Amino acid sequence: MRDVRMRGFAERADVEEVSDFLAGTVSELPSEPVGVAVCAGRVLARDVASEVDVPSFRRSAMDGYAVRGEDTFGAAPNDPLALALLGESMPGRPFEGRVTPGSAVRIMTGAPVPDGADAVVMAEVCEEGDASVAVRDAVAPHKNVGAPGEDIRNGDVVLRAGRRLRPQDAGLLASIGVADVPCVGRPRVRIIVTGDELLPPGSRPSGAHIVDSNSLVLEALARRDGAAEVLTERLPDREDAIRAALRDAPAEVVLVSGGSSVGREDHAPRLVSELGRLDFHGVAMRPSSPAGVGRLPALTEGGPERFAFLLPGNPVSCLCAYEFFAGPSVRALGGRSREWPHRRATLPLARKISSAIGRVDYVRVAIESGRVVPIATAGASILSSTVRAAGAVIVPRGREGMPEGETVEVLLYDEAPA
Amino acid sequence: MRDVRMRGFAERADVEEVSDFLAGTVSELPSEPVGVAVCAGRVLARDVASEVDVPSFRRSAMDGYAVRGEDTFGAAPNDPLALALLGESMPGRPFEGRVTPGSAVRIMTGAPVPDGADAVVMAEVCEEGDASVAVRDAVAPHKNVGAPGEDIRNGDVVLRAGRRLRPQDAGLLASIGVADVPCVGRPRVRIIVTGDELLPPGSRPSGAHIVDSNSLVLEALARRDGAAEVLTERLPDREDAIRAALRDAPAEVVLVSGGSSVGREDHAPRLVSELGRLDFHGVAMRPSSPAGVGRLPALTEGGPERFAFLLPGNPVSCLCAYEFFAGPSVRALGGRSREWPHRRATLPLARKISSAIGRVDYVRVAIESGRVVPIATAGASILSSTVRAAGAVIVPRGREGMPEGETVEVLLYDEAPA
Numbered sequence: 144m145r146d147v148r149m150r151g152f153a154e155r156a157d158v159e160e161v162s163d164f165l166a167g168t169v170s171e172l173p174s175e176p177v178g179v180a181v182c183a184g185r186v187l188a189r190d191v192a193s194e195v196d197v198p199s200f201r202r203s204a205m206d207g208y209a210v211r212g213e214d215t216f217g218a219a220p221n222d223p224l225a226l227a228l229l230g231e232s233m234p235g236r237p238f239e240g241r242v243t244p245g246s247a248v249r250i251m252t253g254a255p256v257p258d259g260a261d262a263v264v265m266a267e268v269c270e271e272g273d274a275s276v277a278v279r280d281a282v283a284p285h286k287n288v289g290a291p292g293e294d295i296r297n298g299d300v301v302l303r304a305g306r307r308l309r310p311q312d313a314g315l316l317a318s319i320g321v322a323d324v325p326c327v328g329r330p331r332v333r334i335i336v337t338g339d340e341l342l343p344p345g346s347r348p349s350g351a352h353i354v355d356s357n358s359l360v361l362e363a364l365a366r367r368d369g370a371a372e373v374l375t376e377r378l379p380d381r382e383d384a385i386r387a388a389l390r391d392a393p394a395e396v397v398l399v400s401g402g403s404s405v406g407r408e409d410h411a412p413r414l415v416s417e418l419g420r421l422d423f424h425g426v427a428m429r430p431s432s433p434a435g436v437g438r439l440p441a442l443t444e445g446g447p448e449r450f451a452f453l454l455p456g457n458p459v460s461c462l463c464a465y466e467f468f469a470g471p472s473v474r475a476l477g478g479r480s481r482e483w484p485h486r487r488a489t490l491p492l493a494r495k496i497s498s499a500i501g502r503v504d505y506v507r508v509a510i511e512s513g514r515v516v517p518i519a520t521a522g523a524s525i526l527s528s529t530v531r532a533a534g535a536v537i538v539p540r541g542r543e544g545m546p547e548g549e550t551v552e553v554l555l556y557d558e559a560p561a
Numbered sequence: 562m563r564d565v566r567m568r569g570f571a572e573r574a575d576v577e578e579v580s581d582f583l584a585g586t587v588s589e590l591p592s593e594p595v596g597v598a599v600c601a602g603r604v605l606a607r608d609v610a611s612e613v614d615v616p617s618f619r620r621s622a623m624d625g626y627a628v629r630g631e632d633t634f635g636a637a638p639n640d641p642l643a644l645a646l647l648g649e650s651m652p653g654r655p656f657e658g659r660v661t662p663g664s665a666v667r668i669m670t671g672a673p674v675p676d677g678a679d680a681v682v683m684a685e686v687c688e689e690g691d692a693s694v695a696v697r698d699a700v701a702p703h704k705n706v707g708a709p710g711e712d713i714r715n716g717d718v719v720l721r722a723g724r725r726l727r728p729q730d731a732g733l734l735a736s737i738g739v740a741d742v743p744c745v746g747r748p749r750v751r752i753i754v755t756g757d758e759l760l761p762p763g764s765r766p767s768g769a770h771i772v773d774s775n776s777l778v779l780e781a782l783a784r785r786d787g788a789a790e791v792l793t794e795r796l797p798d799r800e801d802a803i804r805a806a807l808r809d810a811p812a813e814v815v816l817v818s819g820g821s822s823v824g825r826e827d828h829a830p831r832l833v834s835e836l837g838r839l840d841f842h843g844v845a846m847r848p849s850s851p852a853g854v855g856r857l858p859a860l861t862e863g864g865p866e867r868f869a870f871l872l873p874g875n876p877v878s879c880l881c882a883y884e885f886f887a888g889p890s891v892r893a894l895g896g897r898s899r900e901w902p903h904r905r906a907t908l909p910l911a912r913k914i915s916s917a918i919g920r921v922d923y924v925r926v927a928i929e930s931g932r933v934v935p936i937a938t939a940g941a942s943i944l945s946s947t948v949r950a951a952g953a954v955i956v957p958r959g960r961e962g963m964p965e966g967e968t969v970e971v972l973l974y975d976e977a978p979a
Contacts, residue, residue: 180762183781195766197945204942206827233798235758237769253758253874253942255769294943301948309974310781311947314774314876318944320765340653340671344597347738348613351655351673356732363601363728380651409624456671458732484977486904524622524671525712526736527615527719529729556727559902 152425152432157540158503161423161436161468166481168438169450169472172328172395183313184369185326186478187306193299193319196292201256203232205287208247208269208276209260212284223270223277232257247276256288263287295319307479327478329371333394334361336377337385337402337411338456343377356526357400357454357461364462367484367558368470369477370396382410389414389439395447396473398465401456403433415439415451424453426464427540428503430523431455434464458526463505485534485554490515496545498538507532508553515551532556570843570850575958576921579841579854579886584899586856587868587890590746590813601731602787603744604896605724611717611737614710619674621650623705626665626687626694627678630702641688641695650675665694674706681705713737725897745896747789751812752779754795755803755820755829756874761795774944775818775872775879782880785902785976786888787895788814800828807832807857813865814891816883819874821851833857833869842871844882845958846921848941849873852882876944881923903952903972908933914963916956925950926971933969950974 174188203209210226218224231249232238238248242259249271250256250263261284268280295301301319302312308324316324334357341355348354358375365373374394378384380402389397389411402411403424415421415437424435435453442449452469454461471481493514498504509516510533517536518528534555538545545551592606621627628644636642649667650656656666660677667689668674668681679702686698713719719737720730726742734742752775759773766772776793783791792812796802798820807815807829820829821842833839833855842853853871860867870887872879889899911932916922927934928951935954936946952973956963963969 178763180777180780183777183784197766198771198942199766200769202942204940233758234756234771235769253756253771289940289942293940294945301945307975307977309948310778310785311876311880311944311974313781314778315944315948317762317772317777318766318774318876320772322763338652338671340651344735345740348615348617348736351618351653353616353652353671354735354738356736359598359601359735360728360732362598363731366601367728458729458736462729480977522622522707522711524616524620524707526729526733527712530719530727530733556729557725559725559898 155425155427155432156423158426158428158467159540161426162471164422165436165468165472169475171478172330172447172476174325175328176323177326179313179317179321179324182308182316182324182326183310185308185324187302187304187308188325188327188478189304190300191302191316191321191324193295193297193301195319196297197295197318198289198293199291201291202289203250203252203254203256203263203287204289205263205265206252207250207263207265207287208278209242209250209256209263210247210278210282211242211244211260212262212282212286214245215264215278215281218278218281220279223279225275225277228271228274228276261285261288305478329369330395330473330476331372331393332365332370332396332398332473333392334358334373334375334398334400335385335388335392336375336400337380339380341377356458357456360458360462361398361400361454361465364465364470365398365473368473369479370473380410382414385410386414386418389451390418391442392439392449393442395449395476396469397439397449397451398454398469399451400454400461403435403453403455411435411453415453419451427501428463428467428505430457430460430505431464431467434460434468436468455523457523459507459529460523462529467505483554485556486558488534488553488555489550490553492545492547492549492551495547496536496538498542498544500543501540503540504538506536506538508536509533510553515553529556573843573845573850574841576844576846576885577958579844580889582840583854583886583890587893589896590748590865590894592743593746594741595744597731597735597739597742600726600734600742600744601728603726603742605720605722605726606743606745606896607722608718609720609734609739609742611713611715611719613737614715615713615736616707616711617709619709620707621668621670621672621674621681621705622707623681623683624670625668625681625683625705626696627660627668627674627681628665628696628700629660629662629678630680630700630704632663633682633696633699636696636699638697641697643693643695646689646692646694665696679703679706723896747787748813748891748894749790749811750783750788750814750816750891751810752776752791752793752816752818753803753806753810754793754818755798757798759795774876775874778876778880779816779818779872779883782883782888783816783891786891787897788891798828800832803828804832804836807869808836809860810857810867811860813867813894814887815857815867815869816872816887817869818872818879821853821871821873829853829871833871837869845919846881846885846923848875848878848923849882849885852878852886854886873941875941877947878941880947885923901972903974904976906952906971906973907968908971910963910965910967910969913965914954914956916960916962918961919958921958922956924954924956926954927951928971933971947974
């Protein structure tokens with residue numbers, strides 16, 4: 144790999160080529176057991192089958208009285224039938240006896256239906272006396288009695304590998320007695336931010352010194368994409384410091400912000416190449432053309448290879464290169480989909496978008512009166528363009544642009560509907 | 562409020578009535594300062610204006626050489642012009658001198674453009690010698706020089722109150738030197754799960770004992786909705802224990818799972834009424850008709866009122882009552898939208914849905930071949946119905962149901978597109 148510093152890129156890879164490489168190289172991390180109480184949002188590593196029936200007993204679906212249905216036949220509001228009250232069955236404290244003809248047992252929703260009873264008559268149509276209950280409506284056998292296994296049967300596969308666990312999935316796994324859930328591991332992400340001009344977030348910009356914003360954007364995006372742990376290291380533009388940080392980063396994904404291009408102080412590409420392999424450097428896209436992708440050796444014998452993403456320091460380029468290359472990889476390592484995670488809107492363009500054949504463009508757009516408006520002052524250094532924008536439109540490599548009126552898909556920046 | 566235990570509800574409130582009550586009663590928590598490094602995802606409590614220009618200096622948009630544009634006029638690939646190289650301007654380490662006629666300063670992207678220079682010629686068209694640089698292309702004045710304030714101007718309102726902060730918003734706030742971001746507070750949520758039959762998650766169900774699944778579902782939903790802290794307390798069906806838990810819960814939102822209905826052991830409604838006020842109990846909906854909403858007194862003089870949500874113990878009812886009443890309140894307390902946070906799909910019904918006028922139904926549905934299929938075995942106790950379902954369809958109060966073929970909106974359970 145030739146040194147491109149102060150020379151420029153001889154040729155740039157296509158976005159698709161880089162994405163295909165990553166799709167073929169980055170795969171799911173090994174599975175790990177995750178406590179059922181914290182598994183929601185994680186990705187299931189293998190199918191889970193139930194080893195129990197839910198419920199495991201005949202379960203009352205109502206508050207009322209467990210009876211033999213036939214004992215209530217003929218009961219009516221003006222013609223109640225009296226049944227002897229034998230006791231009660233509560234959730235967790237079942238009635239241990241048997242419901243014999245002409246008798247009833249008070250029962251609560253979720254409690255086991257006692258032997259002998261085949262129905263539950265609801266409380267609202269009954270009137271309890273001292274040792275009896277007056278039933279004012281007939282109930283058919285089996286009514287309001289949940290059968291064992293009606294929710295889940297022993298042996299049923301309840302959830303499939305690859306599922307991103309919903310809140311209710313976590314509940315279901317708890318209800319079948321799972322303590323540890325086999326989930327796909329989650330990548331650790333190390334962000335290395337380089338630049339002598341950078342002050343840490345929370346500082347005030349001063350003179351030639353600006354505040355590092357890329358680390359915050361990258362941290363939030365990596366968390367969105369399911370990273371286990373996200374740590375940022377801020378370094379001066381010194382080769383030795385950057386080399387050590389790359390060599391030792393205890394993370395499956397290393398994001399290098401800044402120093403990725405062809406400037407004098409752009410050490411990162413050469414260092415990745417020296418320590419491991421720089422698979423791509425320079426991509427036919429706008430912004431983010433100086434982006435790069437490489438691999439760093441495992442930290443331990445037989446450990447996982449580490450992926451390095453070189454993200455240009457310009458804030459929009461940084462965000463864009465993350466979204467195209469690093470984001471899908473972080474998600475894929477954790478078992479999630481590589482696809483854009485954004486909500487979408489499909490709307491017509493209010494103004495044309497210009498691009499160039501052979502290059503992918505990431506265009507920030509506003510949505511005004513149901514139409515998509517490309518944001519004009521949208522250089523790679525203008526972070527506020529991604530703040531003002533509602534989302535982004537991708538112009539594919541094969542197109543010179545998109546005409547006014549064309550219906551386009553917008554990747555929306557906001558995660559939830561308003 | 563009369564004691565409904567073993568009697569049933571005399572009348573039920575409409576869903577709309579309860580929602581309107583909550584919309585009028587639950588409001589945003591006071592704002593709190595949040596470190597800029599962790600503000601992504603939070604809701605901004607007030608407008609933020611910039612007190613600086615970004616950039617605050619003339620910034621190079623390229624790696625190359627800072628020049629007086631006119632000095633390069635006439636330069637061409639076969640006819641380079643030589644300029645004297647005076648030094649370099651690096652990000653954070655500007656060139657302190659002045660670019661005089663016929664001279665240039667090596668400059669990196671993001672570095673301050675020295676006085677005297679009005680353009681940056683890109684590195685790729687230059688060749689550096691010992692004390693000079695050969696320029697092979699002309700550059701117009703102002704080219705590749707970012708003006709002070711081109712990203713953000715001092716005084717600009719950069720983000721408005723109510724905004725849920727995106728990753729790039731956090732970056733923007735850092736770049737203008739904000740250390741603490743004024744965000745809407747987030748509610749603490751206390752989950753009180755009652756039931757003698759319940760074992761903690763991670764246990765194996767046994768005999769009449771089942772595993773509590775509702776706490777896990779509620780914890781994950783409350784986190785989705787932006788709760789600051791979610792803690793679960795599991796209690797036996799004992800009045801004194803439940804009273805103490807309600808009275809002392811250090812949370813703006815108290816969710817009571819189980820014990821909300823008309824059974825003997827359903828203490829929660831009466832206790833909320835005794836300790837504070839039970840505004841609603843019994844709602845015309847299916848499932849979740851025994852749901853209730855009330856208020857508990859502030860823990861400290863002048864502190865915030867606490868909201869209590871009585872959620873039926875049946876797992877689907879619990880989820881449904883959370884989604885209709887508690888979820889919007891958790892979100893609203895934290896400054897988020899009360900609206901359903903789900904992604905939507907709009908598709909035709911493959912089979913009719915039956916309901917009843919005067920009642921709102923929450924129907925679990927699958928999506929098969931682009932059509933919406935109501936799930937048949939979908940009693941309130943069947944948690945697996947919400948696992949098999951792709952989402953839910955709401956049948957409004959004024960309708961008897963929805964015919965086959967009608968286009969309906971599905972609230973999708975999965976958070977991200979596949």
